[in-house]
Amino acid sequence: MVEQxxxxxxxxxNVLIGVHPTYQEVVLIGKGIGFNRKQGETVPFDKADKTFLLKGENEKEQYMNLLPHLDQAIIDFMNDVLIYIEDRMGQELNEHIHIALTDHIAFAINRAKKDIYFSNPFLFEIESLYAKEYQVAREVVDMVQKQMGVSLPEGEIGFIALHIHSAVTDKALRDINKHNKLISRFVEIIEDxxxxxxxxGTVDYNRLIQHLHRAIDRVHHGESLGKENRLAELLKNEYPVCYNLAWKLIKVMQKQLNKPVDESEVLYLTIHLQRLSNKS
Structure with missing residues (x-):
């Protein structure tokens, strides 16, 4: 029996809010699903192309406040975009992306129409860290161009990729941005x-960024790489500049994340730094 x-x-x-017998408050999205319907009526749950939950009054209020500021064309377009992203990523998205990404792209389109552009200082790092999300975000920007007739700047690919990454990992956008800023700070220190x-654009730069990202994840999960005393002594003697720089980066990481960092991280970071130093 189909749930009502x-x-x-x-x-x-194309959009309505309803009460599901199990999931409670839900948003149903589908072509014509709200046409000629009234409060109190029922609609089959499987009539929707896409559904998502409204988790609490705050999220409901955000969604209700956002929609009046959007053109019908934007709402319909974003419904298609979110279904497309979910299909391309091959997994369900965190429900909050429906509000966050709709809000972001709607305002990005408005800014572009007024020739107001934001740069994205983390573009290379985002592409390196989240390659699939970045590619899908590029496709979304192409969709904006083809369907909405608006060209978004390249920096928007990075911003959209972060929203997608947040939705597939359940990580807060705030934490993702914090980590990207930390990685960019590391790059500044290394160059200096x-x-x-x-x-x-090099493979070695990509490896460094990936390593720093994994190191931050290991710190959050309290993972250890294991002791390598002989390797530590060798690297310290052979590559003192990179070894000391690695320690400096670890101290910055420790301070910014406010968590202890496994000392073995220094060793693998030293190897990456030495490789970059040799090639430069």
């Missing part, structure tokens, strides 16, 4: 201390 959702509010022809300019 009692309509609480029809937002427009080694007196070089890192080529963002």
């Amino acid at each position: 959702v009692r309509i609480e509010k029809v937002l427009n022809n 201390e080694l007196d070089l300019s890192l080529d963002r």
Whole structure:
């Protein structure tokens, strides 16, 4: 038997808020699903192309406040975009992306129409860390161009990729941005201390960024790489500049994350730094 959702509010022809017998408050999205329907009526749950939960009054209020500021064309377009992202990523998205990404792209389109552009200082790092999300975000920007007739700047690919990454990992966008800023700070320190300019397009730069990202994750999960006393002594003697720089980066990481960092991280970071130093 198909479950019925009692309509609480029809937002427009294609979006309505209802009460599901199990999931409680839900948003149903589908072409014409709200057409000619009224509060209190029921609609089959499987009529929706896409559904998502409203987790609490705060999220409901955010969604209700956002929609009146959006054109119907944007709402319909974003419904298609979110279904497309979920299909391309091959997994369900955290429900909050429906509000956050809709809000972001709607305002990005408005800014672009007024020739107001934001740069994205973390573009290389985002592409390196979240390659699939970045590719899907690029496709979304192409969709904006083709369907909405608006060209978004390249920096928006990075911002959209972060929203996608947040939705597939359940990580808060705030924490993701914090980690990206920390990685960018590391890059600044490395370039300053080694007196070089890192080529963002190289495999070695990509490896460094990936390593720093994994190191931050290991710190959060309290993971250890294990003791390597002989290797530590060798690297300290052979590559003192990179070894000391690695320690400096670890101290910064420790301070910014406010968590202890396994000393073995220094060793593997030294190897990455020495490789970059040799090639520069």
